[in-house]
Amino acid sequence: MSDQISLKDTFTERRIYFERTIFVGIFVVVLLSLLVVRYFSLQITEHDTYVTQSDRNRVQLQPVPPKRGLIYDRNGVLLAENRPSYSLTIVKEHIDNLDDTIVLLRQLIEIDDDHIKKFRRLLMRQRPHASVPLKFKLTEEEIAIISVNRYRLPGVDVDAQLARHYPHGELFTHVLGYVGRINEKEQFEIDEVNYSGTNEIGKIGLEQYYEKELHGEVGSQNVETNARGRVLRVLERSDPEPGQDITLYIDAYVQKVAHEALGDYRGSVVAIDPKTGGIIAMVSTPSFDANMFVGGISSKNYNVLLQSPDRPLVNRSLQGQYAPGSTLKPIFGLAGLHYGMVTPDSVVRDPGWYLLPGDKSNRLYRDWTWKTRRTGHAKFVAMEQAIAESCDTYFYDLAYQLGIDRIHDFSEPFGFGSKVGIDINNERSGLLPSREWKRRYKRLPWYPGETINTGIGQGYLLVTPLQLATGIAALANRGVHFSPRLLKSKNDEEMPVPQLATIEVDDKHWDFIHHAMSQVVHGPRGSANAISRGAQYKIGGKTGTAQVIGIAQDEEYDTDKISARHRDNALFVGFAPLASPKIVVAVIIENGEKSSRAASIARKVLDAYLIDQDMLNAPVLNDSVVGKKVSARSDLDRGQLAVISR
Amino acid sequence: MNRTDFVRQMPGQSADLARRVSIWQRMHIDPILLLLLLALTVFGLLVLYSAGNQNSAILVRQGRFLLIAYIGMIVIAQFNVERVKRLAPLAYVVGILLLIAVPLVGVGAKGAQRWLSLGGFRFQPSEVMKLVVPMAAAWYFSSRALPPRFKYILVSLVVIAVPTFLIARQPDLGTSILIAASGLFVLFLSGIGWRFIFGAVGLLLCSAWPMWQFVLLDYQRTRILTLLNPESDKLGAGWNIIQSKTAIGSGGWDGKGWTNGTQSQLDFLPESHTDFIIAVLAEEWGLQGVLALLSLYVAIIFRGLWIGVNAQHSFGRLLAGSITLTFFVYVFVNMGMVSGLLPVVGVPLPLVSQGGTSLVTLLAGFGLLMAISTEKRIIGQ
Structure with a gap:
């Protein structure tokens, strides 16, 4: 320690310190000048650049999605609406521990692993401070739970947007179709600008067909947002043009009656106004709740629908192709009269079977009565009885006389064998066989025996329920034929009715066939005689049963031995009132066995349209009906309507 | 070596002193x-x-x-500056002990552990060290002849480096830089030779790569890359x-x-x-x-x-x-x-x-x- 005292020199220390301070002072000045230069260059030299950047930050051009058009039935009952839908969103930056927050949320409300996975994927693609949706379509209860626990959940929010809602659930699914999230394929096809604010697009049904009208035109607004994207102020706005509201020919009440009448059967009911082609009801069962698809269906639910043996996703009215069975006999009968093959008085001997003239195989074509009485309908059968009692032998003979070419040419303008042009995509064309068709697709000549089968609506012949209804409508309307339509008006502007070629047949032939068809229902031995009971109007109709599988000549059709899925399809077509038909109905029940089942459903539909409509015409003012019109017949289902308004 | 009492009693000087001492002076x-x-x-x-x-x-x-x-x-x-000086080494030792305690019993926030909780009162030992480290360094040099000899420089560097390192590992890069700077300024002002200073700067540049590789944490590296x-x-x-x-x-x-x-x-x-x-x-x-x-x-x-x-x-x-x-x-x-x-x-x-x-x-x-x-x-x- 001796050197310490000897070398301590306060004066030198002071001098060195002073020098060092001067040096440091200069250093400080230099560095601070550097800061000044830096701030000068940012604030003065590059000022304009940063002003632009700051404005770009602050001001955003936002698309304003148009409100999707509403869909009403002919009486103003709302079929598709837009409802506020709430989703759970999270801003990651406002949360200390995301995992803890998710665990807490899962204790409060139900959140699938699926949701979490999607959420995490979205999270990676988002910019900071963006709110990322975790769960869609929150129930009111869930919203309440989240609200109550808000204080424990910073960064968690409930966002509202409009989502499509189908208040009647499964009832109109096969008419309206549904909207769903825009997928990658659709992303390429749509107008990107017009859809910039839209998440959902019509996937199927009317929602798809009238997408353009329903969607509307996007609007835009310049908004000032904060870093979280929350809009603070709208600087300038051009309003979107909302989608057009559309009104359908559909009568919601009739639709409901038809749907309920089909019950648990698989099948289809199509009802058409023959004077316009307007579709009054179009039911395909089983159906499903279209609301499942809005906002994306879970893969679990989708698989259930996809794998169900009842195939609920198939729209049977347009896509189900069935053998028409005897339902086409009136048209073939008309052909016979028109071409002069037969007259109303000409008769055919009916032993209960028919033998093709000159056929060496001696194959017997049996009448459907064969398995019960083996005597035929009568010794001699004329056309009226043949239609009323659905005599196969008569029509075997008639088909033989007409030949396949005339059958084909006469049936074609009724709409068979080609798409009838309803305003829904993916309609199927059915099959009206001809020599040419067989040559082209089967590479085989036409055999006379096939004509015989065609004569009773079997063989190659296939129709969709919609075709059947359209064809019978043309028959009911005496050849004036309209393309079937769902859309009645857009924004209250009536749509023109597209007319097809008129079928020219002598009036007395129409009269005769209509009369014969009325005998099916009202005749004492008519095959649908049961439904005439208590009818307040005259019905023209025709029953049909069609084999689902081929039955060999000597084999007998035995219900007990045949599994439920191989039983005959039951059919009925009808129109009423007879003199001036207002409604045509076609019913097909898969494996329904008895055509009387189909006939009784048709009767309920006719009553619903013709009788109930008059009875309930007094307008019921019901505040609960959302929409511009008040339903004249809001008894459609008061419960359901009440739900709409909530 | 305390001569203040002696000064106060010097005749003639005290009156002169009192005249020059303003109210601010008296209020310190x-x-x-x-x-x-x-x-x-x-x-x-x-x-x-x-x-x-x-x-x-x-x-x-x-x-x-x-x-x-x-x-x-x-x-x-x-405070009497002399007393502060005498307390400096004790404060330093206590400070180091607290810094060691932080990772063991400390409280964390945002991925860094910087806080000590004493009976509901939370404080950051690293903040106090911002004053304690220069005090300790100044105390160390104040009793030695300046400019300091090489061995004293080495000792003072250790005095500075220990808290700097402890705080950098919390991790709190900002505070550790400030603490290192506060100590090094004492060293610089004490008048260490320019060759030491240039030598140290050279050494720092050479150690940049190993620092980058082994000392800096991931998020600290990201910040530097982000700057570039x-x-x-x-x-x-x-x-x-x-x-x-x-x-x-x-x-x-x-x-x-x-x-x-x-x-x-x-x-x-x-x-x-x-x-x-x-x-x-x-x-x-x-x-x-x-x-x-x-x-x-x-x-x-x-x-x-x-x-x-x-x-x-x-x-x-x-x-x-x-x-x-x-x-x-x-x-x-x-x-x-x-x-x-x-x-x-x-x-x-x-x-x-x-x-x-x-x-x-x-x-x-x-x-x-x-x-x-x-x-x-x-x-x-």
């Missing part, structure tokens, strides 16, 4: 420094009010801390810098007006009331405001250097110089990082950013400066 307050600090803190409150989205609760909180800090400053100004190219990660790590530069640049000469800054008011600017508060000031007050703030800082720094030059003993000199220069480092690093000159390290803008602890320690430092400046004269100038 440096009026110029006090005025500058008051101006700065009031300005700071204005900026903070705007940065905190006009939330008066933040203002009240900060005001309360300021009051405590000013009282603390005046109390410390009354903020556009590389616009929405991630680069977000802060891009937004703060946009705020500063869009302010221009006049600024957008108090409480009218869009970047800060619309929450584009992160940490707007803490580390990035200078961007709020630059956006709303423009370059004018930045220059006004810088002028206040420069005045405070030069006043501090002046106090150091005029201090009585080498301990006071070294401590005053170190505290002043550390304050400068605060200013430079903060304003440099927010404007994109330096990597983002957590250094607040001194006396303006929100935060009670840093206010208290900074003003405590200025309290020490005042104690040094108003120390009774032993020898005439």
